Amino acid sequence: MYRLLIITFCLNSLLFNAQINNKKQKTELTIIGTVHFPTKNINKDTIYSILENLKPDIILMESDMTNFNSDFTFKNTYDENEWNAIIKYRTNFKNTLFRPIEFEGRNNYRKQNGIQNPDVVLNEINVLDSLNILSEKHKKIWSRFIELSGSLNELDNNSLKAINSTSTENLVKERQFYQYQKLKEIVDENDEFAKLKFETATKDSISFRELYKRYCYFEELRNRTIIDNVLKWKDKYPNKKIVVLIGFYHKYFLVNELKWKQKENNFELKEYNK
Numbered sequence: 600m601y602r603l604l605i606i607t608f609c610l611n612s613l614l615f616n617a618q619i620n621n622k623k624q625k626t627e628l629t630i631i632g633t634v635h636f637p638t639k640n641i642n643k644d645t646i647y648s649i650l651e652n653l654k655p656d657i658i659l660m661e662s663d664m665t666n667f668n669s670d671f672t673f674k675n676t677y678d679e680n681e682w683n684a685i686i687k688y689r690t691n692f693k694n695t696l697f698r699p700i701e702f703e704g705r706n707n708y709r710k711q712n713g714i715q716n717p718d719v720v721l722n723e724i725n726v727l728d729s730l731n732i733l734s735e736k737h738k739k740i741w742s743r744f745i746e747l748s749g750s751l752n753e754l755d756n757n758s759l760k761a762i763n764s765t766s767t768e769n770l771v772k773e774r775q776f777y778q779y780q781k782l783k784e785i786v787d788e789n790d791e792f793a794k795l796k797f798e799t800a801t802k803d804s805i806s807f808r809e810l811y812k813r814y815c816y817f818e819e820l821r822n823r824t825i826i827d828n829v830l831k832w833k834d835k836y837p838n839k840k841i842v843v844l845i846g847f848y849h850k851y852f853l854v855n856e857l858k859w860k861q862k863e864n865n866f867e868l869k870e871y872n873k
Contacts, residue, residue, distance in 0.1 A: 633759070638756055656696065657841045661846060671697060712799065714817060717810065724741055759871075768850065854868070
């Protein structure tokens with residue numbers, strides 16, 4: 600009986616310790632919304648200081664493999680906030696890993712599908728609005744989109760904390776909803792966008808309506824691909840501290856999708872908003 604109690608106690612202790620270790624080993628995933636170019640309050644040093652404070656094991660970047668060699672050293676770098684901060688961080692923290700999460704061949708995909716310049720569609724909506732051709736419903740949609748875009752533009756000189764705040768995320772979420780769904784209603788419901796044509800890099804002629812359809816489809820595909828890549832690297836390097844650097848227009852989508860995947864994928868989502 601005494602020996603049985605000892606064995607039971609030992610088994611319970613092992614189980615308890617395993618549970619503690621599991622909690623300790625859970626991956627920490629921190630998503631930081633950034634801006635690519637220096638502003639009044641955000642630059643490479645702003646991002647570097649956050650990385651220095653968090654000390655991640657892995658930094659996931661808004662880039663594809665075209666900027667990496669096969670051993671994940673950098674093939675190309677850019678004069679942007681994230682790249683400059685990472686180059687400095689890599690020098691001082693040599694054991695940190697850097698991995699890409701962008702849709703592979705993003706720029707070539709856009710070019711081949713004729714969606715590298717969706718602004719031609721927005722410009723046409725603006726023309727129709729100025730000529731008073733849009734319906735009242737469509738005028739309201741366009742007006743709200745302009746209002747939301749203007750509010751986000753006013754954040755250009757805000758701090759990194761401000762652009763990672765819940766209020767900013769909500770603003771971005773509504774603005775992107777209008778861009779990818781409500782503006783698409785205008786394009787789909789006005790015959791002008793079926794008549795106007797655009798020539799792609801492959802010399803195909805597509806309508807403005809088709810251009811905008813392809814653009815909206817790709818942007819959702821791109822966001823979901825980024826999420827898949829984040830989870831791929833998390834699985835490859837379990838129980839690590841991971842930081843994702845992403846343009847803040849994408850952050851709300853990642854957070855909204857990843858927060859539901861924490862338990863089944865054994866990670867803890869930590870937003871930067873301090």
